[in-house]
Amino acid sequence: MNAANQEIKRGRKYGQVLNGAWEVFRRDGFEGASVDDIARESGVSKATLYSYFPDKRLLFLEVAKGECCRQATESSDLIPCKAAPVTVLTGAATRMVDFFLSDFGMRVFRICVAESDRFPELGREFYRNGPALARARLVDYFHEAEARGELRITDKDLAADQFAELCKADLFSRLVFGIGGPISAEDRARVITGAVETFLARYGVAG
Amino acid sequence: MNAANQEIKRGRKYGQVLNGAWEVFRRDGFEGASVDDIARESGVSKATLYSYFPDKRLLFLEVAKGECCRQATESSDLIPCKAAPVTVLTGAATRMVDFFLSDFGMRVFRICVAESDRFPELGREFYRNGPALARARLVDYFHEAEARGELRITDKDLAADQFAELCKADLFSRLVFGIGGPISAEDRARVITGAVETFLARYGVAG
DNA sequence: GAAAAGTTGAACTGCCCGGTTCATCTTTTC
DNA sequence: GAAAAGATGAACCGGGCAGTTCAACTTTTC
Numbered sequence: 495m496n497a498a499n500q501e502i503k504r505g506r507k508y509g510q511v512l513n514g515a516w517e518v519f520r521r522d523g524f525e526g527a528s529v530d531d532i533a534r535e536s537g538v539s540k541a542t543l544y545s546y547f548p549d550k551r552l553l554f555l556e557v558a559k560g561e562c563c564r565q566a567t568e569s570s571d572l573i574p575c576k577a578a579p580v581t582v583l584t585g586a587a588t589r590m591v592d593f594f595l596s597d598f599g600m601r602v603f604r605i606c607v608a609e610s611d612r613f614p615e616l617g618r619e620f621y622r623n624g625p626a627l628a629r630a631r632l633v634d635y636f637h638e639a640e641a642r643g644e645l646r647i648t649d650k651d652l653a654a655d656q657f658a659e660l661c662k663a664d665l666f667s668r669l670v671f672g673i674g675g676p677i678s679a680e681d682r683a684r685v686i687t688g689a690v691e692t693f694l695a696r697y698g699v700a701g
Numbered sequence: 702m703n704a705a706n707q708e709i710k711r712g713r714k715y716g717q718v719l720n721g722a723w724e725v726f727r728r729d730g731f732e733g734a735s736v737d738d739i740a741r742e743s744g745v746s747k748a749t750l751y752s753y754f755p756d757k758r759l760l761f762l763e764v765a766k767g768e769c770c771r772q773a774t775e776s777s778d779l780i781p782c783k784a785a786p787v788t789v790l791t792g793a794a795t796r797m798v799d800f801f802l803s804d805f806g807m808r809v810f811r812i813c814v815a816e817s818d819r820f821p822e823l824g825r826e827f828y829r830n831g832p833a834l835a836r837a838r839l840v841d842y843f844h845e846a847e848a849r850g851e852l853r854i855t856d857k858d859l860a861a862d863q864f865a866e867l868c869k870a871d872l873f874s875r876l877v878f879g880i881g882g883p884i885s886a887e888d889r890a891r892v893i894t895g896a897v898e899t900f901l902a903r904y905g906v907a908g
Numbered sequence: 909g910a911a912a913a914g915t916t917g918a919a920c921t922g923c924c925c926g927g928t929t930c931a932t933c934t935t936t937t938c
Numbered sequence: 939g940a941a942a943a944g945a946t947g948a949a950c951c952g953g954g955c956a957g958t959t960c961a962a963c964t965t966t967t968c
Contacts, residue, residue, distance in 0.1 A: 500747055518747070523815070523818075586868075587748070592728050604814055604815070604817075606877070606878065607810075607811055607814040607877055608730075608814060608815030610811075610877070610878070610879060611730075614879050617877065617879045617880075618878060618879055618880060620878065621874060621878040621880055621893075625874060640738060643849070649891070650818035651871070652870060652871065652892070652895050654892065655870035655874070656867055656870045656895065656896070656899055657866055658870075659866040659870045659873075660863055660866055660867065660871050663859060663863045663865075664753075664858070664859065664862040664868045667832060667862075667868075670709050670813070670814055670817070670824065670827060671813065671824035671827065671828040672817060672821050672824050673825060674825075675827055683781070684856070684859065684863035687720065688856065688859050690865065691903065692863055692899065692900075692903040693899075695896065695899075695902045695903035696899040696902035696903065698859060701706040
């Protein structure tokens with residue numbers, strides 16, 4: 495992470511541009527964001543912006559990549575522990591729900607979906623740095639728990655995907671399609687405990 | 702459904718425009734579609750198009766609404782039967798997977814997500830005419846099956862959402878984010894049977 | 909068969925936006 | 939403190955697109 499390893503960045507206000515651009519992109523999407531807006535938001539002239547990035551596309555890609563990395567590193571601290579599966583899974587479910595209900599999660603998802611034709615690599619990059627990590631961590635935990643005789647799972651990849659999917663029940667559609675009012679703490683609790691119970695009904699070891 | 706109940710439509714080529722517009726919208730999205738393209742695709746002059754619809758937005762809304770209705774009516778034929786839950790649920794899962802893996806399902810989803818800021822009512826309309834119907838049908842079936850002693854479900858709404866969500870495991874991310882190659886019949890079968898098994902592990906009646 | 913209703917194509921307006929240019933100003937560097 | 943590097947802003951270009959207009963043409967209607 496020394497200062498000279500990036501071939502693109504030169505000049506003092508590189509960071510400002512990335513921050514401002516991310517702000518505008520996540521507010522207006524790729525097409526919706528105008529370069530003038532980004533320059534204004536960044537507190538930087540358009541000429542300066544274009545001295546950093548050859549075009550809007552590249553700027554967007556750089557912003558998205560950086561943001562994904564940031565998110566990935568800062569959420570990778572919590573690791574599976576030896577508590578009872580109910581506890582561990584409830585914790586994991588809570589974090590997942592927190593993430594995709596967050597402003598950030600939702601906006602990134604929206605942009606990925608909307609712009610996936612223009613930027614096929616964007617969706618992959620996001621998945622790799624987000625959902626894929628969570629999934630890998632879950633699978634690791636499954637192995638440990640199975641070794642301890644707490645779970646019994648043959649297809650661990652599928653199980654991890656199912657668990658993640660169960661956490662989205664109801665909540666996700668409501669958010670994506672704008673159904674129902676704001677999501678209350680009770681709504682979240684209902685889905686989380688429901689997910690854990692269903693998951694354990696299938697993969698938990700009786701007793 | 703008489704011919705004169707629509708206040709907007711007048712003129713011979715109304716249908717052509719709707720068809721052509723849907724074609725272009727689903728290919729290029731809302732922003733990506735140009736009105737000239739739509740007119741060309743519809744085999745209609747721009748002037749004619751604008752004589753039907755005051756602007757692009759209204760045209761899009763009308764197209765989307767119509768398409769949702771069409772989809773809703775033509776998929777509402779299959780109803781829950783008295784077969785064993787495994788059979789019924791497998792059938793339901795297959796239909797759900799078929800739908801959201803279809804070109805249509807994916808495109809509508811993409812447009813809804815991308816355009817939900819511009820058209821909040823669009824997402825709601827789609828959900829009402831699509832997922833909500835499937836959910837209601839599932840809940841109905843749950844009632845019947847429970848009366849027959851085949852299932853035991855307290856929160857039937859949540860169960861329906863969970864089932865739908867389980868059907869998306871793995872497949873959905875792959876499609877949305879463009880991960881992995883094309884989805885094979887084996888992939889689908891794996892997810893479908895997995896969904897049914899997990900669901901029945903939780904809500905099925907032992908024996 | 910003539911009037912009315914509908915359709916056409918093409919040109920035109922106005923706007924927004926991505927990207928460029930440049931003379932001038934500020935900061936860094938030594 | 940002067941040269942070099944970076945930043946400025948405002949003007950400008952070119953292109954694409956939504957929406958308008960209109961005189962000529964086709965179809966419907968009675």
